[in-house]
Amino acid sequence: MFKDVPEMKIICCGGDGTVGWILDSMDKVQFLKQPSVGVIPLGTGNDLARCLRWGGGYEGETIGKILKKIEKATSVMMDRWQISVSEEGEAEVPGDPMPPIVQMTTKVSGQN
Numbered sequence: 001m002f003k004d005v006p007e008m009k010i011i012c013c014g015g016d017g018t019v020g021w022i023l024d025s026m027d028k029v030q031f032l033k034q035p036s037v038g039v040i041p042l043g044t045g046n047d048l049a050r051c052l053r054w055g056g057g058y059e060g061e062t063i064g065k066i067l068k069k070i071e072k073a074t075s076v077m078m079d080r081w082q083i084s085v086s087e088e089g090e091a092e093v094p095g096d097p098m099p100p101i102v103q104m105t106t107k108v109s110g111q112n
Contacts, residue, residue, distance in 0.1 A: 003029050003030065003031050003032065004032055006032075006033070008035040009035055009036045009037070009038055009070060009071075010022065010026070010035050010036070010037045010038070011037075011038045011039075011040060011067075011070060012037055012038065012039050012040070013040045013042050014040075014041075014042050014043050015041065015042065015043010015044055015045055015046050016043060016045055016046065016047050016048050017043065018043060019037070019039055019048055022037060023037065023080060036073075036075040038070040038073065039054055040058065040066060041054060041055055041056060041057050041058065042057070042058050
């Protein structure tokens with residue numbers, strides 16, 4: 001319904017898990033232009049917000065002040081990674097077991 005709105009910004013209120021869920025859900029939508037995502041860190045850990053210097057948690061600001069900050073904010077591109085671990089084959093090999101094969105992929109999220 002909103003995927004064709006120009007200059008749309010998404011505000012995510014939560015922690016790292018919520019941000020990941022929002023970004024994963026956005027990957028499934030065919031946006032004309034990938035929207036920016038603003039984060040209001042209301043989760044338990046808020047590692048993403050803290051590492052990006054957005055703050056480690058909600059500090060009691062009014063919603064109006066938060067929305068003004070988001071409106072004036074500059075978008076930055078971010079890499080997202082997904083790691084899949086799987087076993088291949090069941091051959092009996094003497095000695096220590098082989099570590100599982102790790103496959104890594106990356107996606108770039110943010111404004112196009």
